[in-house]
Amino acid sequence: MAEIIQRDGTWAFDGTSVRITPGLHRSVPLFRQTYGEITVPLEAVAGIVYEPERKRGRLRMRLREGADPLLHATGGRLPDRADPYRLTVDVDRSEVAEYLAEEIRHALLLDQVPGEPTKAYLLPGPSVPVSVRSSDGTVSFDGTQVRIDWADTSDRVKRATGPRVISVGDVVGVEWLPNSGLEDGFLRFVTRETVFSKLPAEKDPYALDLWGNVSRDLLTALVATAVTARLPHPSTHTGAERNHERDQEREQEREQVREQVREYGDLARGRGRALAASVPHPSDHHDVLLRRLRELGELHRDGVLTDEEFSRTKAVVLRGF
Numbered sequence: 127m128a129e130i131i132q133r134d135g136t137w138a139f140d141g142t143s144v145r146i147t148p149g150l151h152r153s154v155p156l157f158r159q160t161y162g163e164i165t166v167p168l169e170a171v172a173g174i175v176y177e178p179e180r181k182r183g184r185l186r187m188r189l190r191e192g193a194d195p196l197l198h199a200t201g202g203r204l205p206d207r208a209d210p211y212r213l214t215v216d217v218d219r220s221e222v223a224e225y226l227a228e229e230i231r232h233a234l235l236l237d238q239v240p241g242e243p244t245k246a247y248l249l250p251g252p253s254v255p256v257s258v259r260s261s262d263g264t265v266s267f268d269g270t271q272v273r274i275d276w277a278d279t280s281d282r283v284k285r286a287t288g289p290r291v292i293s294v295g296d297v298v299g300v301e302w303l304p305n306s307g308l309e310d311g312f313l314r315f316v317t318r319e320t321v322f323s324k325l326p327a328e329k330d331p332y333a334l335d336l337w338g339n340v341s342r343d344l345l346t347a348l349v350a351t352a353v354t355a356r357l358p359h360p361s362t363h364t365g366a367e368r369n370h371e372r373d374q375e376r377e378q379e380r381e382q383v384r385e386q387v388r389e390y391g392d393l394a395r396g397r398g399r400a401l402a403a404s405v406p407h408p409s410d411h412h413d414v415l416l417r418r419l420r421e422l423g424e425l426h427r428d429g430v431l432t433d434e435e436f437s438r439t440k441a442v443v444l445r446g447f
Contacts, residue, residue: 128229130222134214143167156341157208170248174230176223185213191243195251195355251355258345261338265349287331302350305343311336313346
């Protein structure tokens with residue numbers, strides 16, 4: 127076994143996994159102490175490097191994309207000191223750190239661990255139930271439901287709605303941004319009904335506005351990770367997301383056409399005026415007519431215009447020319 131013990135924590139490699147235990151020193155961030163011990167299977171590791179410095183060096187472990195719900199939930203926005211895959215190493219222990227890194231790299235080669243993204247989470251995330259008190263309220267997760275109890279300082283609209291209970295089956299995503307001390311952060315639970323909501327976090331009843339104690343607010347990443355670990359893996363719904371985005375784009379196109387129609391009043395006459403309004407000098411009528419008909423055909427093929435709308439609008443355009 128290769129092992130290094132530092133004030134920041136302990137990393138131990140047994141050939142199949144890396145056990146990361148946070149240190150107990152007061153300098154160790156609250157988030158790492160609360161998250162606790164992490165066991166990283168070798169198949170989740172993408173690489174490891176030791177970065178020597180004059181006084182202290184750093185061990186940095188890089189995980190495969192999609193392997194860890196913590197990294198997915200926080201999106202790489204965890205502060206360096208709170209990052210559990212980073213270990214500060216005293217200069218007199220640099221050789222031990224180099225040896226540990228080399229052992230892990232050697233095992234990766236022997237086991238031929240691939241570097242591409244994973245198809246499932248290889249780490250479980252924090253255990254449940256988990257509860258965190260933040261500046262905007264207390265958020266809890268028991269494995270099936272998220273509950274938010276608002277603080278006295280929360281926006282009155284939030285307090286008026288009462289505690290928010292969200293089934294994990296209704297959650298389609300979790301958005302998290304840390305409170306930096308200079309800018310507020312937030313923890314938002316995106317549901318099917320609120321996926322297009324544009325409310326700011328301080329007024330969104332599905333979001334916590336993080337503006338208070340930085341260390342305490344950082345713990346909301348525990349809940350974000352626990353919920354993320356129980357949602358479908360990102361690799362399983364990428365195609366569905368693309369289809370959803372295409373559907374939304376198409377619906378936006380339809381809405382733009384409807385808006386034009388509403389502006390001009392009657393559906394058929396409105397479309398004819400909108401499309402024929404920019405008709406140039408009569409000498410160019412033939413080319414413009416062909417272009418307008420071609421545009422109508424494209425809108426019809428793309429599903430923006432129904433068969434009836436296409437026929438009516440085409441007739442109006444022809445009459446206009």
